[in-house]
Amino acid sequence: MIKAAGIAKSFGRVRAVRGVSFTVEPGQVAGLLGPNGAGKSTTIRIITGCLPADEGTVQVAGFDTRRDSLDARRSLGYLPEAAPLYPEMSVVGFLRFRARLFGITPRDRVRAIGAAMERCRIEAVRSRRVGHLSRGYRQRVGLAAALLHDPPVLVLDEPTSALDPSQVVETRELIRDLGRTRTVLVSSHVLGEVERLCSRALIIAAGTLLADGTPGELVRRHGGPVRYVVEARDEGRKAEPALRAVMGVAAVREERAEGPWRRLAVEAGTDAPDLREPMAAALAGAGVPVRELSARHASLEDVFLRLLRAADPARENAA
Amino acid sequence: MSAAAVIAGREFRSFFRLPVGWVVIALYAALTGIVFAAGTLQPGGVATMRDFFALAAWLMLPVTPAVSMRLLAEEARSGTLEALVTSPVSDAQVVLGKYLGALAFLVAVLVPTLAFVVTLWFVSDPRPEAGPIVAGYLSLLLLGGLYLAVGTLASALTSNQTLAFLLTFFFLVALLLASGTRLDFVPGWAQSAFYAVSIQRRVAEFAKGIVGLGDAVFFVSGAACFLALAWGALESRRWR
Numbered sequence: 001m002i003k004a005a006g007i008a009k010s011f012g013r014v015r016a017v018r019g020v021s022f023t024v025e026p027g028q029v030a031g032l033l034g035p036n037g038a039g040k041s042t043t044i045r046i047i048t049g050c051l052p053a054d055e056g057t058v059q060v061a062g063f064d065t066r067r068d069s070l071d072a073r074r075s076l077g078y079l080p081e082a083a084p085l086y087p088e089m090s091v092v093g094f095l096r097f098r099a100r101l102f103g104i105t106p107r108d109r110v111r112a113i114g115a116a117m118e119r120c121r122i123e124a125v126r127s128r129r130v131g132h133l134s135r136g137y138r139q140r141v142g143l144a145a146a147l148l149h150d151p152p153v154l155v156l157d158e159p160t161s162a163l164d165p166s167q168v169v170e171t172r173e174l175i176r177d178l179g180r181t182r183t184v185l186v187s188s189h190v191l192g193e194v195e196r197l198c199s200r201a202l203i204i205a206a207g208t209l210l211a212d213g214t215p216g217e218l219v220r221r222h223g224g225p226v227r228y229v230v231e232a233r234d235e236g237r238k239a240e241p242a243l244r245a246v247m248g249v250a251a252v253r254e255e256r257a258e259g260p261w262r263r264l265a266v267e268a269g270t271d272a273p274d275l276r277e278p279m280a281a282a283l284a285g286a287g288v289p290v291r292e293l294s295a296r297h298a299s300l301e302d303v304f305l306r307l308l309r310a311a312d313p314a315r316e317n318a319a
Numbered sequence: 320m321s322a323a324a325v326i327a328g329r330e331f332r333s334f335f336r337l338p339v340g341w342v343v344i345a346l347y348a349a350l351t352g353i354v355f356a357a358g359t360l361q362p363g364g365v366a367t368m369r370d371f372f373a374l375a376a377w378l379m380l381p382v383t384p385a386v387s388m389r390l391l392a393e394e395a396r397s398g399t400l401e402a403l404v405t406s407p408v409s410d411a412q413v414v415l416g417k418y419l420g421a422l423a424f425l426v427a428v429l430v431p432t433l434a435f436v437v438t439l440w441f442v443s444d445p446r447p448e449a450g451p452i453v454a455g456y457l458s459l460l461l462l463g464g465l466y467l468a469v470g471t472l473a474s475a476l477t478s479n480q481t482l483a484f485l486l487t488f489f490f491l492v493a494l495l496l497a498s499g500t501r502l503d504f505v506p507g508w509a510q511s512a513f514y515a516v517s518i519q520r521r522v523a524e525f526a527k528g529i530v531g532l533g534d535a536v537f538f539v540s541g542a543a544c545f546l547a548l549a550w551g552a553l554e555s556r557r558w559r
Contacts, residue, residue: 045401048405070409073405080401080402084397084398084399084401084402086329086399097329101408103407145402
């Protein structure tokens, strides 16, 4: 479990993190999402014990990162951004060093290194120098190092940033698998990454936690009303009034027209139920043939941008 | 195995995986070898290595900063320090491990010079006294240990290796000049203080084959003080 309670950190006059609180339970993969300079890295560095918070507390696997710092660090597997490694060491030499550092006994060391290499698919480069590896392989060596001591909590900073598409899919699968029994916190500024990988999203901007929930919850809570798209053969212009008459419809506007076909965007009112069935009935009643009627829910990206604009009016004006 | 020993082992081995390690060993052996051949190996001369140890001590000035400059500065620059300080290792163990690894490498730098001792042993009649030779090597280790501790502190203060080298080198030169020169313009109490911390005076004693406990304590406690400061500097990174 990771429990952050009111953590705050300033660098001089800059308030990087302002009273951020959240809890990530075992079995969850939580994504810490935010634009550059939002306070993600500072939050991650406070959680991993790299930086002390000015205010607030952090618990990792039940250990206070200040009071029981070494126990907290023993329970944590951390992959820093860009996976910094010693370039002059071999892959297996580096993993052996990390295993010794975490006090893994010689008997368990070979098994732990073998298992971590197998999970991260780096056996083929075990004897290669780290400095000679591609960025993708280095990232996977860093991930293997974070997994060596089988920690109950994993903190991964941009874990797929340097990987090619097939490696991204494999690594996401690995992280999802690890998240079944562990607490995993992934920092990313890639929305799609968090949407595909995480069961929970924490959106942070200007050092403040703006939203916390499953991607579905966030979309429902902050995504705004559902939009519907209707494409109808509407030479008599009957579709628009028929749709406006449906209870729950807030607005209808034409998106485009192609010959007799018109594409209409329908915006539902707040808290309106699913309007597809009453709209289909209204159009049938008006004698309008329909070739498409679908609901368009907001994406996490829409939620993210909406929250950022709400938090920073200047961004809204710029957009 | 303690974390400090694990870090020391990695640090020691890393010197042999990098060109800088081999260059330091080769240059030190070559320069001291020239002095040994030109100054010590003289037909009819006295079988003593005093000249060799005098130059070897001066060569510690550029060698030790070259060894210590990367200890913590490179870790900070490359980002590996973040992974190290988030491991279950205290900052004191990190500093001690780095220092011990560098000290072990300094021993490796001195090992090739044992060939000079063996050579002198076989070509001299009468053979050289063992006491001054043992004391000479002990003085180099104590001196190098102090210099490396100063370098560890400089390396903890910056993430720039060149700056760490220059800080160490000029601090050591200033220390040697201040404590080895008669400075008439400074007050008497300051002269006494400089005399008390004089490195050259102590090295000269060692070269005579005299290993004073007080002198050994001076070097060891001096190194401990600088390591404690390096520990503080590493801790302060978290607050900066």
